[in-house]
Every structure is written in structure tokens, then in C-alpha cells.
Amino acid sequence: MPQPELLETFPNPYPGRDYEIFMTTPEFTSLCPIGGIETDADELALLKGGAPDFATINITYVPDKVCLELKTLKLYLWSFRNDGIFYERVVNRILDDLSERAAPRWMRVVGDFNVRGGIKSIITAEYGVRA
Amino acid sequence: MPQPELLETFPNPYPGRDYEIFMTTPEFTSLCPIGGIETDADELALLKGGAPDFATINITYVPDKVCLELKTLKLYLWSFRNDGIFYERVVNRILDDLSERAAPRWMRVVGDFNVRGGIKSIITAEYGVRA
Amino acid sequence: MPQPELLETFPNPYPGRDYEIFMTTPEFTSLCPIGGIETDADELALLKGGAPDFATINITYVPDKVCLELKTLKLYLWSFRNDGIFYERVVNRILDDLSERAAPRWMRVVGDFNVRGGIKSIITAEYGVRA
Amino acid sequence: MPQPELLETFPNPYPGRDYEIFMTTPEFTSLCPIGGIETDADELALLKGGAPDFATINITYVPDKVCLELKTLKLYLWSFRNDGIFYERVVNRILDDLSERAAPRWMRVVGDFNVRGGIKSIITAEYGVRA
Amino acid sequence: MPQPELLETFPNPYPGRDYEIFMTTPEFTSLCPIGGIETDADELALLKGGAPDFATINITYVPDKVCLELKTLKLYLWSFRNDGIFYERVVNRILDDLSERAAPRWMRVVGDFNVRGGIKSIITAEYGVRA
Amino acid sequence: MPQPELLETFPNPYPGRDYEIFMTTPEFTSLCPIGGIETDADELALLKGGAPDFATINITYVPDKVCLELKTLKLYLWSFRNDGIFYERVVNRILDDLSERAAPRWMRVVGDFNVRGGIKSIITAEYGVRA
Amino acid sequence: MPQPELLETFPNPYPGRDYEIFMTTPEFTSLCPIGGIETDADELALLKGGAPDFATINITYVPDKVCLELKTLKLYLWSFRNDGIFYERVVNRILDDLSERAAPRWMRVVGDFNVRGGIKSIITAEYGVRA
Amino acid sequence: MPQPELLETFPNPYPGRDYEIFMTTPEFTSLCPIGGIETDADELALLKGGAPDFATINITYVPDKVCLELKTLKLYLWSFRNDGIFYERVVNRILDDLSERAAPRWMRVVGDFNVRGGIKSIITAEYGVRA
Amino acid sequence: MPQPELLETFPNPYPGRDYEIFMTTPEFTSLCPIGGIETDADELALLKGGAPDFATINITYVPDKVCLELKTLKLYLWSFRNDGIFYERVVNRILDDLSERAAPRWMRVVGDFNVRGGIKSIITAEYGVRA
Amino acid sequence: MPQPELLETFPNPYPGRDYEIFMTTPEFTSLCPIGGIETDADELALLKGGAPDFATINITYVPDKVCLELKTLKLYLWSFRNDGIFYERVVNRILDDLSERAAPRWMRVVGDFNVRGGIKSIITAEYGVRA
Numbered sequence A, B, C, D, E, F, G, H, I, J: 001m002p003q004p005e006l007l008e009t010f011p012n013p014y015p016g017r018d019y020e021i022f023m024t025t026p027e028f029t030s031l032c033p034i035g036g037i038e039t040d041a042d043e044l045a046l047l048k049g050g051a052p053d054f055a056t057i058n059i060t061y062v063p064d065k066v067c068l069e070l071k072t073l074k075l076y077l078w079s080f081r082n083d084g085i086f087y088e089r090v091v092n093r094i095l096d097d098l099s100e101r102a103a104p105r106w107m108r109v110v111g112d113f114n115v116r117g118g119i120k121s122i123i124t125a126e127y128g129v130r131a
Helices: A041-047 A070-077 A086-102 B041-047 B071-080 B087-102 C041-047 C071-077 C087-102 D041-047 D070-078 D089-102 E041-047 E070-078 E087-102 F041-045 F070-079 F086-104 G041-047 G072-078 G087-102 H041-047 H070-078 H087-101 I041-047 I070-078 I087-102 J039-048 J070-078 J086-101
Strands: A010-013 A020-031 A052-062 A066-068 A106-116 A119-127 B009-011 B020-031 B054-060 B064-067 B106-116 B121-125 C009-011 C018-033 C051-060 C064-070 C106-116 C119-129 D009-010 D019-033 D052-062 D066-068 D106-114 D119-127 E009-011 E018-029 E052-062 E066-068 E106-116 E119-127 F009-011 F018-029 F052-062 F065-070 F104-116 F119-127 G010-011 G020-031 G051-060 G067-068 G106-116 G118-129 H010-011 H018-032 H052-062 H066-068 H106-116 H117-128 I009-011 I020-031 I052-062 I064-066 I108-117 I119-127 J009-013 J020-031 J052-062 J066-067 J104-118 J117-126
Touching: A020 A066, A020 A070, A020 E052, A041 H018, A052 A086, A066 A070, A066 A086, A070 A086, A086 A106, A086 A119, A119 B071, B020 B064, B054 B087, B054 D019, B064 B071, B064 B087, B087 B106, B087 B121, B121 C071, B121 D009, C018 C064, C018 C071, C018 H052, C051 C087, C051 H018, C064 C071, C064 C087, C071 C087, C087 C106, C087 C119, C087 E052, C119 G072, D009 F052, D019 D066, D019 D070, D052 D089, D052 I009, D066 D070, D066 D089, D070 D089, D070 H117, D089 D106, D089 D119, D119 E070, E018 E070, E018 E106, E052 E087, E052 H106, E066 E087, E070 E087, E087 E119, E106 F018, E119 F009, E119 J052, F018 F065, F018 I020, F018 I052, F018 J117, F052 F086, F052 I020, F065 F070, F065 F086, F065 G051, F070 F086, F086 F104, F086 I064, G010 J086, G020 J052, G051 G087, G051 J020, G067 G072, G067 G087, G072 G087, G087 G118, G106 J052, H018 H066, H052 H087, H066 H070, H066 J009, H070 H087, H070 J117, H087 H117, H087 J066, I020 I064, I041 I064, I064 I070, I064 I087, I070 I087, I087 I108, I087 I119, I119 J070, J009 J039, J020 J066, J020 J070, J052 J086, J066 J070, J066 J086, J070 J086, J086 J104, J086 J117
Parallel strands: none
Antiparallel strands: A010 A066, A020 A052, A020 F119, A052 A106, A106 A119, A119 B020, B009 B064, B020 B054, B054 B106, B106 B121, B121 C018, C009 C064, C018 C051, C051 C106, C106 C119, C119 G020, D009 D066, D019 D052, D019 H117, D052 D106, D106 D119, D119 E018, E009 E066, E018 E052, E052 E106, E106 E119, E119 I020, F009 F065, F018 F052, F018 G118, F052 F104, F104 F119, G010 G067, G020 G051, G051 G106, G106 G118, H010 H066, H018 H052, H018 J117, H052 H106, H106 H117, I009 I064, I020 I052, I052 I108, I108 I119, I119 J020, J009 J066, J020 J052, J052 J104, J104 J117
16 A cells, blocks of 8 residues: 655755756556456466556656655655556555645656556646646 | 447546546557558459558547546557558547547547658647647 | 649548648658759769759648648659759748648648758748647 | 468579668568457457557568569568467568578568567577578 | 466477577566665665565577467566565576576576666576577 | 855856857766765765765856856866755755856756666756746 | 858748748857867967867748858858857857848857867857747 | 769778778669559659659778779769669669779678668678678 | 775675676766866866766676675775776776676676767776686 | 877876777868868858868777877867868878877777768778787
């Protein structure tokens, strides 16, 4: 299960200025809740678990009072590893968790998922309005 | 014949938020209804069928009540395989079928077709107005 | 001499929708009317003809009542092959010929010419106003 | 079914010299004989056919008495379109058919297949010994 | 724990010819047995597990009597997901498991691991001698 | 410690025109004040200093009365080399120092930092409003 | 010394239309008036001349009554070769010379200079207002 | 018709050393003698000429007594412009003409032809043996 | 000063097999012992230290009894940070230190240094003979 | 005139080992002795000098007793700036000058010249035999 309680923040050192922080990691992985577009039940029985999904996660935000601490952000993203969750939920859930913890002036989360069934998917969600 | 009845949807897990879903596949193929710019009648007689076209199809949309299910979207795109159809129809037809089934807040379909006669063609059509 | 009379059209299958068609070919060639920036008179006397120019031609348009037929567009572009014509004329002439024949809602023609005298030239011209 | 009888040849215009011909097409498609690594029986029942495979095919050879005619080579490759056949067979079958028809001094066929189940496959087979 | 018992094979359809099969997947992940070069004990206590590693795995072989079945190869590679194992062991272990199961004429396994501590690592191991 | 006193300027030779100057260097390095996301205390004790960070710094500005002199800008950027400082401070500090010294009509500073903990960070801050 | 008197023009063949001409050359070189950021006095004494600068020059304009002739533009750009001149002057001087000679509806000149002292510089200046 | 009589040479300034000269041009064009894989008789009747082919020509050689003069090599390659000639002949003919004129120690000619019928062709021929 | 005493090793888990380990980091920095090709004495007096050099370091080796531990390799490479040392010494010194510590069957070190004075340098040195 | 007397060397710090030094600069320029393939006499009269050539120069060598000093190598390459000299002479002359000064165990010089008359030229010459 995603563990938003892992997330830590530190005071924004330049709160008087609107500036942008972009972070990206190609190392996101979770499981598909129902086996996935490419995996049938026989396979899953052999493996005793869901089929893995892989994505690059991009996070952009304008900090307000606090900034997201990089080390615990890494731990938070790792916490999806053995969680069965759909693409649309992954991106919106990360946006909800990070924006609740950091209360940014604006935030965007993009999940760029690996090809499944010959189709690549990219989901983009935003919080607040870009100044 | 394209089979829009194959398309399935699932409830949008975050209907309260305008967010964007992008899907792309390089594996679209159909047939040309009249032999095609590079193929004459003698060739087609040998093969007993139309000349194949190849394209990458890009789909972007903002979901409303439902999202397009990826597995049946794949089957729907496969259903053009042995259908004779012009480029302009391919793109507008996919837009019509997907927007009818998913009733999105906005949708764009792009068909990026392989070179024929030394000329590459890209067709772009939209449904609704981007917020 | 360019032969616009070669151009054929077919009825736009989706006239109720503003959609965009992009076509590109790297195989355009014509001759320079005065030998060209890199060629002197002695050379041309040897060859009994003008110096060749090479370009990629990009055409984008929003069709109205008709679409440009790809096969005859190819023949039309071939018809510049042995014509002596300046870059600026090539691009504006193609725009004039295609927009007269297809009467599109909007059209843009870009000619991306190969390096001559160490300088690359790209000419862009438009017809109508993009909606 | 692959139709090697479509293949035509023409006399090698320079038989006195060992030279190399390389041809490549990104437009090869066939079907998987058993649904494929990413497709289960329920899907196939909906579609009434096998799951499509896509590949780029590279052919390199040193001609002896004859060269492969490009137009009929294209038709031959199209003839796999609705044939159920494994990757390993595709590449070895093309090598067998082309080398039987052209009797080259040496030939190599490479099939570079699209990702399936997150895994990309490339198969390479040769006929004769490169001088 | 890696599960080599998942691996299945099928008879090589062209055993009379030495030909090469290459497979690559960017979706390999395992855990580091001791937290990893970038992770300390406090972090791991929070997460209750090892730090994840990510790699692209490339496999090349010349089949003898059997070929590796792609679907179960995928399941086998997934089985490292929650296993704590060093880079050097990952690559040599995959080579041992695959070569034991398929008894190829020759095989090479390459593990291309993501940056850790600012350093990227690629491990390459071979079985048998390339003809 | 960053040494803004190193920065020199010269009179803008075309003050009557709004024009843009962009400068970029891939050779910025500083130290992390607390060991960094990838380094623990034991490592730092061995090295007797902080863990190094690396970044590409991009600076864009519209000069007013003076331009930044390139040679002393280089020296100023070198002066962060052995300074312990967070990413967010690096970018905002450079913006403060350069804009104070050059009083430009507008300025943007982007710090594109190397991957740490599998995550890449890019910080962007601006001074004034782009005309 | 730059020689704007070399520049020639020819009548715009399509003055009734706003269209854009873009020209780019990677072959611009001049000298630094004071040795340059990377060169000291001892070196210059050895060489009896200034240190060379290299740049790519991009020119974009909308012609009015005349177009710039390519062959003499090349000669004009060559005329900076042994001239000692700062980056900011190069770009603004070219803009002044070309816009005075061609009186375009709008013009932009970009000088993209090679790395000096580990820093790359790009200067952009415009004449008139883009319609 | 190709005009090898245009080719001129100049004395090799360093005949005592085996060194290599490589030349490449993306601006080769000729006509197809029989309409070509993508063009039928009706089209050719409209155009009153063969279908154009385009190629990049690469020439590598080790000069012996003379070097090929660049300006007349350009004119020679232009002389194929309105000649109907197959791919295999183009490459072997250029090799014959250039090696006869320059009598090099070794020479290779590569013709990299644009896609026709979805297939790209590259022909490679050599003269002499590489030391 | 480089600190080879930081380097640690661990037992090679597969000593019975010749396999290859490649490691690369873009984060190497040291100082130039005499100011460097681009820096004069006045600049160095301002900064109170040498001019920085930057390089990517590639290390390839076949382990024998031990493997190099990644975490301490990182610390060892950091230890050059404030050391004045020429390019040729950097590469040969790293090769000496690593090969002494790990006694590999074969090793190669490549230093790919950033542009200085418009010139890029790459130094390659090897230990032992590749099997 | 090229000034080989500018070249300086320093003692090879590791003469007991065969290692390789590669240097490359994109900033080489000289003049064409006879106006050049793209320039006629009228143009040259206007400019009072030859037409400029541009090249990237790559130098690779195995040092013996001495290494080439980078700063004076730069000055030596600058000394071709206003010299009229053919491509073939440039490369062989640099090889002669550098190998005479440094007496390396082996050396290769490559001159990669910009497109002239639509043709790119690359000249490669070697000194000694690669061990």
C-alpha cells in the first residue's frame, strides 16, 4: 500500500518567490490489480502475484511554505512496489498525497507507463492553477 | 470492418478532476480500398487483396464518466486489419467510435501514416473543445 | 514547368469537422535559374543545364469541400524537376497552385532547402487564417 | 500462407563482381499461431483470428546469377499478413524462400520483432558463407 | 527467489542451422541484499524491505535442440522482483538457469543496471564458445 | 562560499534594444550540506567532506545598462565548488547574485542536477517579468 | 571589418503575402578583441593576432519590398573573419546591417557561440514586431 | 546519360602514403527505366518521363597517382539526373567510371536509395583489395 | 590526493567464469596543476586554487578473485576533487590503483575530458591482455 | 602559413605503457587556394581573399617519450586560419608536423570537412603501425 506517511518536507528557503521544482524518476513499479492486459490467470497462478507495471514519474510544483524532501519522496514512490493499482489511480493518488503533504501553489504529476499490448499510456493530472 | 462494439469502458476513478490520458501504438494496419498510390492492378490480382497501409495512432482525451479499457481498445484497433479504408476516414472514424463510446470532455486522434509515393501523411482530428 | 493541371481532388469525407492533413516529402528537386550560389558559368556550359536544388516540402491544410489526392500531388511535385526557379517562388507557387485547386480552410507550405554556400534556407508561406 | 511463387528475379547486371545488396522494410506483419504471449482465448474469440505480430525485416545478400526483383519481394512479404507463424519460422522461412529463388553467393535475414510481454526479440539467420 | 522451474522450451524448428536469437527487456527489477549503495539502515527500517535495483536484461543465444518460450521467460524474470541479490549474481544466475534449461550452442547475458551513487554498471557473461 | 564579488560587468553595447543572452555550463559542482540522499555518515567520515553534487546551470537574461563578463562569471560559478548548499538555494542564490550585479530587465536561472537516489531534479527561478 | 556594402537584394517575388525566410550557417568565425576568456597575452604574442570565435548564425525575416541575395550574404558573413568583435556586437551588428539593407517587416538574428571557459553563449536580437 | 568525360583529377600530393578519402552526397537523383515499383503506366503518360529515384552516394578510396577533383565529381553525379537506370547499375557504373579515371589503390561505392514500396535498398560495391 | 586506501573489494561470486564488468560515471572532477589551458594567473589568484577539470570515467574489467565494491569506488573517485593532476596521470593513476587493489584478469580505464581551448581529449589505458 | 614551431611537448608520464590519446576540435578553418568549388572569381575579388573551409580535426596517438601540449596544439591549429591549402594537404601536413614533433608510436589524423557543392569530404591518414 502506498505510504504517504513516509513523506517529509523542509521549509522553503525562498518563499517570497514563485519558482518551479521538477523531479523525474524512471524507476517506478507497481502491480496490476487484475493481471493486466498481457497476462492471463494461468500465468498469475504460477507466479502467485499480480503482473508488474513500470513507469517514469514526473513531478513539477511551485512550493509554498515547504519543499518535498527527496530521500523520503524516493521511499514513498518505492512503497507502490507490491501494490495492485490501475494507471489512472497511480497518477491521481500521487498527486493527492504529495499536494496534501506539501500544499504547493501548483503541482503536476505525469505517469509515463511502459508499452502493454503494443500500446503506451501517459496520464497527466494537475492540482491548483499555474500562475 | 471496424468493430466499435468491442470497445469497453470502466468508471473514471477521479471524475472530479480534469486530467489527461494519452495512448499511442505503432501497430496499426489496414488496407487501401483502391490498391494504393504505390500498387497497380496487376499486383493486386496476384495477391487477391488490397495493399496494406501502416500507421502510428495517437489518442489523447480528458475522461468524463468513463475511461477506455486498454485491452478492448487494442482489439478494436486490430479490427481494421483487413478493412479497405482511406487515411482520412481511418482517423475520423476512430474519433467518432471512441468519442461515442467514452463521451469524453475532449478527445484528439492523430494518424501518422508510413511513406507512400515518397510522401508521408499525418491526419489530426478533435472532438469537443480543450478546457 | 510546374503542371498544376495534374492535381486531382476527392470529396472531403468529413466536411462537418475542422481537421488537419500534413504531408511531407524529402524528394523535391528543381533547377536554379541562374546557375546558383555554388556554380559558375563554365560548369553549367559543361553540363548543358542549370544547377540542381534539393528540398523537403511540407504541406499542412484544413480541407473544406475536397482533399488533395496523394498520387497526383506526387506527380505535380515531380513536374518542377527540370524547371529553373528561385526558392521563394517554389514555395509561394506551390501554395498558390494547391490552394487554388483545393480551396482549403487554411494551408501552409514549407520548403526546407539543402545547404548552398554553407547556408541552409527554409521558406514558409500560408494561405488563409488558422482557426 | 507465404507465397514464394510470387518472387521474381532479373539477371545480375554485374555478375563478375562480388557486391552486396541490403533491403529493409518496417512493414512486416503476420499473426501468432496460438494467440500470442499477450492475448488470451477470450480476446481471440471476440476477434475471430490470431493476434498480430509486427517486425522490421532486413535482407542482405551477394547476388550470383540473378537479383531479387523489388516489387515482387514486396508482394511476397505481404503474403504473410494473415498467416499464423512463430518468429523463428518467419525468419528461417524467408531465408529458405529467398535463397532458393535467387541462389545467392551469401544471404542474411534479420527479423526485428516489436515488444511483446515487455520483451523485444531479434532473430538472425544466414545462408552460405560470407567471402 | 528466482524460479527457474517456470521456464519452458519448445523444439527448435530449424535445428540444422546455426541462427541467433536476441531478446531484451527494460523491465527487470530486484532488491539489493544490503540496502544498496544509496540507502542507509534508517531508510530500510521505514520501508521494511531492501532497496530496489533496476536493469535492462539482454539475452542472445544460438539454439540447439530447443528454444526458450517467451511467456515463461517473462515469468522467470519477474520472479527476481522481491529477491535480494547482487548485480554480479543476477547476470551469472540468469546465464546458469537459461543455459541449463535450453542447452544452447552458445549464450550471452548482459545486465545493464541503472545509476547508483552516480555510477552505472553493465555486467556481461557468456556460456560456450561462439562458432 | 559563493563569491559574488568576483563578478564583473561591461557596458551593454546596444542598450536601446531588448535582446536576450543565454549562457549554459555543464560544469557546476558543489557539496551537499548533510551528506546527501545517497551518502551516509560512515562514508563522509572516510572522506572528510560533503558528498558532491553536479549540475548544468542555464542563465538567460535581457541586459539593461550592463552585461555579465563571461570570464568572471566562470570564476563565480567555480566558487561554489567546496560549499555545502541545497539545490533550491543554489538556483535562487545564483539568481540573486547575478541580478543584483547586472540589474537586468529580466533573468531566469535553471539548475539541472544529476540523478540522486534514482531521481533527477531541475529547479527554475526568475527575476522580473519577461516583456 | 564587416562589409555591409557587399550585401545585395532582389525584388520580393510575392510582396502581397507575409511569408518567412529562415537562413542558418554553422560557418561564422571572427576574432575576440581582447584575447578571449581562454587565451592569455603570451599566447597571442606567439600568434600575432586575436583568438578565434566560432558561431552558428540564424537569420529569420519577413521580406517587404526586397529579399536578401544568398551569395552576397555569404560574402558579408565572411567579412567578419579577421575582425575583433564581442559576441553582443556581432549579433546586433548583423541585425543592424541586414535590416538596414533589406528593410524587412520583421527580422530576428541568433548567434549561437561555441563553448569558451566551459560556458556556451547564445545571443538573440529582433527588429520590428512579428505580425 | 552519365558523362564520365566530365571527371577531372589532380596529382596526389602525398603519393608515398596510403591514406583514405571519403566523400558523401545526399543529392543524387536519377530516373527509373520502367516507371518504378511505385508508379504505373498511366502516371508516367501524364508526366512524359520516368519516375525519379533519390539516393545518398558514399565514395571511399585510397588514391594512387591522382585524386578526384571535387567540382567535376559533382558535375558527373549530376549527369545521371535524367537517365533511366536501375539501382544495381548506378552503383557499379559509378565504381567503374571513378576507378577507371582515378586508378585508386582501392575504392568502395555505396548507394543508399530512398524507400520505394515500403522497402529501402543499399547497394555496396568495391574495386581492388583494401590493404 | 587520490586515496586508493578507500577502495574495498568483495569475493568474486563466479570466479570459474571469465565475465566482464563495466562501470561509468559522468561525475569526475579534479583540478589542473598549472591553471589550465583556459585560465591565466590573474584568475587563479582571485580564486585561490587551480582551475577545475571535468570528465566521464569508464572502467571495464574481468574480475579474478575479487570484485571492486561500488560504494568505495565512488569515494575513491571523489578523492581526486581537490587534487592538481594532468589528464594523462588521472587515467593511468586510476588504472594503477584499481588494478593493484583488484588484480583483475584484464582492465581498461577511459577518461573522457570536457572541452578545453576548443579541444576535447579522451585518454585510454589498459592493464593485462584481453582473453 | 602553418607554424609547427609553435608546438610544444612534455615528457610522457607513463612511458612504460602503450596508451592512447584522442583529441578533437570542431574549430578548424583555413582558406581554399583557388576560390573553392562554390566560389567564383568575381566573388573573391569583392572579398580580397580566398573562400573559407571549415573542418573538425581528430587526432589519435600512442605517445612514446613525449606528449603533445594542448595549449600550443591549439595555437598550431589556429595558424592555418588564413592559409590557402587543399583538404588532402591539410590532413597530411598536420600528420607530418605532429608526428615529427612528438615521434609517437602511432598516430592518426582525420579531417572532416563541411559540405561544399553538396558533397562532404573526410580525409584520414596514419603514421606508423598500430600495435
